[in-house]
Amino acid sequence: MFTNDDALSVLVTGLKNAHAMENQALSIMKPQVQRIENYPDMHARLEQHIGETEGQIERLETIFGDLQERHSTLKDTMLSVGGSMAALGHAMAGDEVLKDTFANHAFENYEIAAYRSLITLSEMTSLANVTPLLEQNLSEEENMAQWIRDHIKAVTERYVSLSSSGQTAKR
Template sequence: MSDDKTREIFVTGLRNAHAMENQALSIMKPQVKRIENYPEMAAMLQQHINETQGQIDRIEEILTSLAEDYSTLKDLALSLTGSLAALGHSVAGDEILKNSMANFAFENFEIAAYKSLITIAELGGYAGLVSPLQMSLDQEVAMAAWLEENLRPTTIKFANLKEAGQTAKV
């Protein structure tokens, strides 16, 4: 594979990752605003929102170092789909469970994206750009692990609230 093709793949992947992280924000921000009965979830989502902004900043720094820019069109398109997904879950009677499952799936998608970007960076001779990507990957792995560990307790709390006749709303 030529250096030009590898660079093209890398830049496209970075633009996609930038849009993906904006999509993540458009999913998490409405969720965290609606959470009432799950303070641990709200705190973790807020922490990850802050991390996600840092991930976006790192991607922008990498793109700038390559004399490239992110794709506003991709960002807008994925942000819109993220907002629609968040809205769709908000009408579900088990919104907190739907959000937990969707967030876990999305985190694993992000993990795969960063692993792929790191591989392309290494193949393309961009070893100096691996560290910020690895930092983002580590944050995604930590969030996915937290969501996985907390799916059972969140489900139990939801079921207990519902059984007690209390609002099980997020």
């Protein structure tokens, strides 16, 4: 049988991972938003989600303060570098905007799973003040994933339309 201390230890590790994950998300989205030219809806939604992600990091830092813990600078740095490399890899592709869309959708679903797990852990530890902050992060991730899912068709059609007319389609 687990103890409250066991769940708390897993929660703290998960929170450190989530903080690094959100920094990774910023390192992926910021280069994307700088490169998007022909997809104004995507540009606007990425800008919005960058702001949401910055708020998610602030909420995670609030939780760390409440728990008298700190995020992992090493994890933050390593995942941010990985995110930057992924963004760079897509920038080289002819169908960059499509690859970014697919990767963003996958990443949002990864974040959703992480927050659902963290919410479970926060409930197991009876940390009532933590759960609402994590639920807010989860809601924003679910909304972004839904937005991407709802726009995959439009992005694909716009890509083909721009490409067939000889315009810059990749961004």
